[in-house]
Amino acid sequence: MTRTSTSLLAASLLLGSIAGLMIGCDSEPGVGSPCASTEDCGGELICDVHDGQGTCQHEHGHGTHSGEEDAEEDCAADTRAEHYAVGLSKSGSLVTASFVSADPAPPIRGDNSWVLSFSDADGAALDDLEITVTPIMPDHGHGTPVSAEVTPTGVPGEYRLDPVNLFMAGYWEITLDIALADQQDSIMFGFCVD
Numbered sequence: 001m002t003r004t005s006t007s008l009l010a011a012s013l014l015l016g017s018i019a020g021l022m023i024g025c026d027s028e029p030g031v032g033s034p035c036a037s038t039e040d041c042g043g044e045l046i047c048d049v050h051d052g053q054g055t056c057q058h059e060h061g062h063g064t065h066s067g068e069e070d071a072e073e074d075c076a077a078d079t080r081a082e083h084y085a086v087g088l089s090k091s092g093s094l095v096t097a098s099f100v101s102a103d104p105a106p107p108i109r110g111d112n113s114w115v116l117s118f119s120d121a122d123g124a125a126l127d128d129l130e131i132t133v134t135p136i137m138p139d140h141g142h143g144t145p146v147s148a149e150v151t152p153t154g155v156p157g158e159y160r161l162d163p164v165n166l167f168m169a170g171y172w173e174i175t176l177d178i179a180l181a182d183q184q185d186s187i188m189f190g191f192c193v194d
């Protein structure tokens, strides 16, 4: 092998592992990264595909797909999940976020488009927010490779989050990290999708 091809190979290996680290969780590169088949996932991970979107996962309850109905039943009874309604709101230390709409409603497995209204403790609409949306499945230890775009709707304090990608049936926690001026807040909604 020539020197050039060796360093090219090293560079591509390095790039590959960086990409894996960026997508996966910090301790286990690979978990949550997109895949077409199990060969794309290293080690003991399997490629878990739902609705044409696959991510590398540890073999968990529904990894074989045979236990999927059980997972749904468990999830419907999950006391952590909120019941979606227009006006459903959660407050952090500074900010309150309320649902203006969800499309579809209630949230489903797959892509969701949400509009939320953000206000301060006095109920005043908050603009110029920087909002990061992070959906995870706490019981499976993974997120989604699809990131939601956040755009102001034009109505004061209102932002559209789209797509909120909840690609697997079960319980999801969607965390909104909010930066306003020099302060930070965080709000979490939990939903069960099937």
Ligand SMILES: [Cu+2]
Binding pocket: 137, 140, 142, 168, 170
């Ligand atoms: Cu999962």
